Amino acid sequence: MFKDESTRKKIVDLLTKSYNAEIETVANYIANSVNLDGVRAQHIKAALESDISEELEHAQRLARRIKTIDGVVPGSQALQWTQTSLQPPKQTTDVVSVIKGVIAAEEEAIEGYQAIIEATEGVDYVTQDLAIELQGDEQEHRREFIGFLKEYEQVNG
Ligand SMILES: [Fe+2]
Numbered sequence: 001m002f003k004d005e006s007t008r009k010k011i012v013d014l015l016t017k018s019y020n021a022e023i024e025t026v027a028n029y030i031a032n033s034v035n036l037d038g039v040r041a042q043h044i045k046a047a048l049e050s051d052i053s054e055e056l057e058h059a060q061r062l063a064r065r066i067k068t069i070d071g072v073v074p075g076s077q078a079l080q081w082t083q084t085s086l087q088p089p090k091q092t093t094d095v096v097s098v099i100k101g102v103i104a105a106e107e108e109a110i111e112g113y114q115a116i117i118e119a120t121e122g123v124d125y126v127t128q129d130l131a132i133e134l135q136g137d138e139q140e141h142r143r144e145f146i147g148f149l150k151e152y153e154q155v156n157g
């Protein structure tokens with residue numbers, strides 16, 4: 001299926017990196033969808049809550065693809081936690097910082113899928129197809145939260 005082992009391993013590594021990011025996103029979306037307070041937070045909390053199952057499904061689809069191309073899905077102790085911008089804010093009414101954190105996380109996810117799309121070109125179209133679909137989902141999430149940011153910054157300004 002792959003012309004050499006290093007190509008296969010590179011794709012497994014990229015899939016694993018995106019898998020790790022999706023799992024971390026799930027954890028942080030749960031936390032932020034619960035922690036925020038106030039009337040202005042309600043819509044953001046609901047939007048995050050409804051995205052959790054979609055991000056979880058992304059993680060599951062990546063995991064299945066890792067297995068299919070003979071990789072091993074890592075357990076929790078092999079994962080890394082890097083989403084600094086999505087950590088719940090100290091001020092629980094700070095909706096704007098959560099919105100900005102979500103946009104940053106979605107942009108990172110988009111970049112991760114871009115790396116997979118490029119690495120699989122001419123090599124593994126099934127993985128590429130998956131990455132294209134997930135990248136499209138993240139672009140929609142990003143755009144939704146860009147819209148929220150516009151509105152919330154207008155209210156503040
Ligand atoms: Fe995702």
Ligand SMILES: [Fe+2]
Nearest residue numbers: 106137138141
């Ligand atoms: Fe997303």
